[in-house]
Amino acid sequence: MSTVTEYAPTQETVVPDQPGRSGDPGFLADTWNVMVRELKPVFREPASVLFAMVQPLVFLGLFAPLLPQVENGSALQWFVPGIIAMTALMGASFTGANLMQEIITGSHERLLVSPLSRSSLLVGRALKEVVPMLMQAGIILLVVTPFSFDLHVGGVLVGMVILALFSVGVGALSFALALVSKDQEWMFWTVQQTLIFPVLLLAGVLLPLEGAPGWLQVAADLNPLKYVVEAERALFAGSFPVDTVAYGFVGAAVVTALGLVIGLRAMRRSS
Amino acid sequence: MSEHTETPMIRTRGLTKHFTRHKKTIEAVRGLDLDVHRGELVAFLGPNGAGKSTTLRMLTTLIGPTSGSAEVAGYDVVTHQRDVRRSIGYVGQGNAAGHTQRGRDEMVSQARAHGLTRHEASRRADELLEAFDLTEHAGRPVSTLSGGQRRRLDIAIGLVHTPRLLFLDEPSTGLDPQNRANLQEQIKRLHTENGTTIVLTTHYLEEADAIADRVVVIDHGLVIADDTASALKSGLGDLVTLGFGSAHDATVAESAAARLHGDASIERTGSVVTIRTRGGAEMVPQMVQDLAAAEAPVRRIEVAGPTLDDVFLDLTGRSLRETNDTTDETPEGAAA
Numbered sequence: 169m170s171t172v173t174e175y176a177p178t179q180e181t182v183v184p185d186q187p188g189r190s191g192d193p194g195f196l197a198d199t200w201n202v203m204v205r206e207l208k209p210v211f212r213e214p215a216s217v218l219f220a221m222v223q224p225l226v227f228l229g230l231f232a233p234l235l236p237q238v239e240n241g242s243a244l245q246w247f248v249p250g251i252i253a254m255t256a257l258m259g260a261s262f263t264g265a266n267l268m269q270e271i272i273t274g275s276h277e278r279l280l281v282s283p284l285s286r287s288s289l290l291v292g293r294a295l296k297e298v299v300p301m302l303m304q305a306g307i308i309l310l311v312v313t314p315f316s317f318d319l320h321v322g323g324v325l326v327g328m329v330i331l332a333l334f335s336v337g338v339g340a341l342s343f344a345l346a347l348v349s350k351d352q353e354w355m356f357w358t359v360q361q362t363l364i365f366p367v368l369l370l371a372g373v374l375l376p377l378e379g380a381p382g383w384l385q386v387a388a389d390l391n392p393l394k395y396v397v398e399a400e401r402a403l404f405a406g407s408f409p410v411d412t413v414a415y416g417f418v419g420a421a422v423v424t425a426l427g428l429v430i431g432l433r434a435m436r437r438s439s
Numbered sequence: 440m441s442e443h444t445e446t447p448m449i450r451t452r453g454l455t456k457h458f459t460r461h462k463k464t465i466e467a468v469r470g471l472d473l474d475v476h477r478g479e480l481v482a483f484l485g486p487n488g489a490g491k492s493t494t495l496r497m498l499t500t501l502i503g504p505t506s507g508s509a510e511v512a513g514y515d516v517v518t519h520q521r522d523v524r525r526s527i528g529y530v531g532q533g534n535a536a537g538h539t540q541r542g543r544d545e546m547v548s549q550a551r552a553h554g555l556t557r558h559e560a561s562r563r564a565d566e567l568l569e570a571f572d573l574t575e576h577a578g579r580p581v582s583t584l585s586g587g588q589r590r591r592l593d594i595a596i597g598l599v600h601t602p603r604l605l606f607l608d609e610p611s612t613g614l615d616p617q618n619r620a621n622l623q624e625q626i627k628r629l630h631t632e633n634g635t636t637i638v639l640t641t642h643y644l645e646e647a648d649a650i651a652d653r654v655v656v657i658d659h660g661l662v663i664a665d666d667t668a669s670a671l672k673s674g675l676g677d678l679v680t681l682g683f684g685s686a687h688d689a690t691v692a693e694s695a696a697a698r699l700h701g702d703a704s705i706e707r708t709g710s711v712v713t714i715r716t717r718g719g720a721e722m723v724p725q726m727v728q729d730l731a732a733a734e735a736p737v738r739r740i741e742v743a744g745p746t747l748d749d750v751f752l753d754l755t756g757r758s759l760r761e762t763n764d765t766t767d768e769t770p771e772g773a774a775a
Contacts, residue, residue, distance in 0.1 A: 193551075193552070193554050198552070201548060201551050201552055204548070205537075205540070205544070205545075205548040208540060208541065208544045208548075209537075209539040209540055209541075209580075212541060212544075266539070269537075269538065269539075270537050270538075272533075273533050273534050273537070273538050274531050274532065274533015274534045274535065274593075275533070275534060275535055275536055275537040275538075275540075275545070277501065277531045277533060278529065278531060278533075278535040278536075278549070278593075278596065278597075279552075280501060281499050281500065281501060281524055281527070281529040281531075282524060282549060282552045282553065283521055283524045283525045283552055283553060283554070284552045285521075439496070439501045439502045
């Protein structure tokens, strides 16, 4: 440590109490602050979003070519919406690892002692998930559009709204898992890794569920991601079946509601 | 402002915290009564697991007390958490800045969390970065900063809203002696120049001795002493260590010394006799003559003033230095 400049605050800052305060920030301002803080590293190092999508890109490159040709439309057209949903699931479910790192290194504790409300600490973080998800979806669409994939912009935009909702929910669940795991990293990764592939397979992301046995159908029907993926497939194909899309929204909304309830509970108990 | 000169910055009454670990109740803090007034610089001194950090975590609203009450900056820590959080600065044992973040981003974010305007937050961040010699590192990822730089950043973040009361939990743990000295210098300056009330925990005797106006010694969740470092030490005498040519001489000296200095505490180990007595340094010349007359000539003399470790030893029968080396059971850490 070199010599330190004298700590001499200006006149303004020694005025007691509230120098330059804009008043009491409410929930929205707090949430915005937390979200902006979370986004800073993403914008400072945009390439970081690529690390979180290595697996989906591998599936896209090595799995998609193996798919049999389907009757109407290309295999890619069927596969891409699922892969984008997979990217959203992967990215958002990893995100708790960042919080866990902050629990271990101490910055989470600093935020708990700041005036930011517990709910804003959870909601702001979860909302941030939308941004990397959109960036990743954009990258995938950019990669596949030159190939046998037709981009239907309207459908894709509606699909992104559903996925945004889904990402917020999964992100909140991932934060809850991190808060419960505290500094036990193995616990976070064990639970995350154990859940992620059943959820993916039971959503028909890699292979269609049509020929599945009854018990597997039932399990898939209980998986909110299945409805999200079905809605995405319809929307990405340029169609708009109201019931399928509505089910997609409901599936994503269920995850969001669950995530926020569990996440808020975990954040309030955090110390 | 006047109300705060009368109301203590911190007031606890019967503050208690119990943890349950493996069906066993750990009484981390047992009925703490403490007043800290505006402008004080107080060190909580004690071994690991003594309850210092648990106390700090209750005062900063991180954990709720099991019983008793605490008011910080005039607000109850249970019913007015947000007011407490707005009024205090807190530098925990870990790093305030996220390791993937940039230092300046974190400072601005913290200032905004405290309600500073965008412009003011930015100005204040730059001012503190300058003051803590961090300007050139402000744009680097926190993970790439050195330990000393990170610690300075922690403190800068804790000060961004100009708190009247600053808590520091083990501020210099893990720093090398050079960085530790610089940090202590900075804390002292913050106190003398800004009048910031500061409460810090430490298990370094030298640190408490060097910077605190007031030392609160905590052991097993209880305050066992509370005074200025010099007042705590003045209760104890100087330690005079006398070396003799043989164990026999030392035995003779031991009984002679016991005769001559009835109120001193005297111990002999082999050919060495230690005498703890008030004003020991002044007594030594006479002591040497007396012992020579008693046919126990002194070969070697060492006189040491009392340290805070002697205070701790006197109060608990244990040396804080040794306790630090052996104890690693921290209920507050386990419950964090």
